[in-house]
Amino acid sequence: MSAVVKIEDIHKIYESGEVPVHAVRGVSLEIHQQEFVALMGASGSGKSTLMNLLGCLDRPTRGSYLLDGVDISRLDKNELADIRNKKLGFVFQGFNLLARTTAVENVELPCLYGKQRMSAKAMRERAMHCLEIVGLSNRADHMPNQLSGGQQQRVAIARALVNEPQLLLADEPTGNLDSKTSIEVMGVFQKLNDQGITIVMVTHELDVAHYCKRYLILRDGVVVRDEATLDRSIANVELAKLKQAETAAKLLGAGSTAA
Amino acid sequence: MTRKLNTVLFPALTGAVVLALWYGLHFFLSEDRRFLLPTPGAVLAALRDNAPFLARAAWNTSQGALLGFALAVFVSFTLALLLSLSPIVRASLYPYLMALQLTPLPILAPICVIWVGAGINSVALLTFAIAFFPLVVNTTQGLISTDRNLVELFRLYRASRWQQLFLLRVPSALPYFFTGLRIAATLAPIGAVVADMNAGSSAGDGGGLGFQAIIYSSQAKYPALYATAATTCLLGFVFNAVIVIVARYSLQNWHDSYERPDK
Ligand SMILES: Nc1ncnc2c1ncn2[C@@H]1O[C@H](COP(=O)(O)OP(=O)(O)OP(=O)(O)O)[C@@H](O)[C@H]1O
Ligand SMILES: [Mg+2]
DSSP: OOEEEEEEEEEEEEOSSSSOEEEEEEEEEEEETTOEEEEEESTTSSHHHHHHHHTTSSOOSEEEEEETTEEGGGOOHHHHHHHHHHHEEEEOTTOOOOTTSOHHHHHHHHHHSSSSOOOHHHHHHHHHHHHHHTTOGGGTTOOGGGSOHHHHHHHHHHHHHTTOOSEEEEESTTTTSOHHHHHHHHHHHHHHHHTTOEEEEEOSOHHHHTTSSEEEEEETTEEEEEEEOSSOOOHHHHHHHHHHHHHHHHHHHHHHHHO | OHHHIIIIIHHHHHHHHHHHHHHHHHHHSOGGGGGGSOOHHHHHHHHHHTHHHHHHHHHHHHHHHHHHHHHHHHHHHHHHHHHTTOHHHHHHHHHHHHHHHHSOHHHHHHHHHHHHOTTHHHHHHHHHHHHHHHHHHHHHHHHHTSOHHHHHHHHHTTOOHHHIIIIIIHHHHHHHHHHHHHHHHHHHHHHHHHHHHHHOOOGGGOOOHHHHHHHHHHTTOHHHHHHHHHHHHHHHHHHHHHHHHHHHHHHTTTOGGGOOTTO
16 A cells, blocks of 8 residues: 655754754655554653645755655645645644534534535535534534534544645644643544544643554654554544443442431 | 722712812902812803803814814724835835834924914814824834734645735734724824814804813803813713723624723
């Protein structure tokens, strides 16, 4: 199977400041279809920089990048934007939903732009389908401020899915969420991954990384570790455990008040 | 219950204390100087006796104020869109907008009179001059302080400049716009009255509250002068209330800063 992502000896040097910052120093990487990769490492180790390169949001200073077999260094700005819209979906730490815009309209946003506009009906159908995938079809008409953080992030995931991307890139998608909500979001990712979407996500939390299939550790712009996850956590199982524990705690609580 | 106490009883108490002090001061003055502070009763009587004149003057002033205010809203919004385009545009235009704002109305008034003649045209133009600045500054600020992440998001999705402006920047600038609107709504009636004093015309019963104040003071009708002040206050209050209600209504489902109390 050909790799979705194939980078070779990629470098990124930021020249904007007084001294150039060598943020990524020679990373080579292959990511195949249906992989689920966690990108970890200390703050400043170059995770976001690498994600921006993978997302074609930024060009590497050196090195080659084949995205689904296409050499992106040969593309001009417009072609790059096109391939980004077609093949990639983005999820951010801060959700980035438009306020006072309903969930379903937020999901439609990526289809509003670009050259090939769909009919409003097709767009709505597709957006509703994506909301269904993340389990929020019953919240389609809610505004972001009427949704919990976890629900907002799920809307953002639905938005990332609307153009049917091959590769989903998420930079600390659970960074603003509590642990239970994080598991729910990881559950959505696992479900998407089972359906064939390749996912790369940055995370700081080891237990979140445990839901992925493979983890990379970056240090000073270099990959220092690249392994398969042992004892992978399954979100549905963990959620069921949590629920059980909660019920038990409630029973206990009820027992002690009755006594 | 405590809420009612706070919003009704305490303001009423303050009012009662002020009235008592007012009467006290009136009777504290020697008899030949009591004209300086007519009693509230006398002011109310003057209000009643001069109601037709004051109402007509208030109506004339409101017309000038509304016209100038509407003009200011329209022009400032358009200009803010232009100013939001680039820092260079802002840098080249701001000094001159400042200059307009810093020129006092009484100085602008005679110039206006030369241009468009004394009367409602001048009053509207001068009201425009004073209400314009806070509107344009606030709206521009709103347009350029859109959440950076969302701007990036729109770029990511290849939104055009126009889409970015009207789907993202304008909606998120609305609360700023309404802040400007409230300041302008306070300034507009005051500006209209000052403009009326300096560039108004009483031709064809067209005089406003500023004119009325000049007439009463020259005739030494002091209670009527106080009544004119009260009318001006009332006018400003109505102007503000309308804007606040409009802002509430149009923003309630829209923005987090205007959440409904029942939430
Ligand atoms: N636009 C930029 N211009 C200059 N230097 C930058 C830029 N973006 C990142 N850097 C630098 O590159 C290095 C890597 O930054 P990066 O954002 O990739 O780290 P990170 O691993 O994502 O950290 P965190 O966990 O805090 O998000 C840092 O030293 C940072 O200061
Ligand atoms: Mg980062």
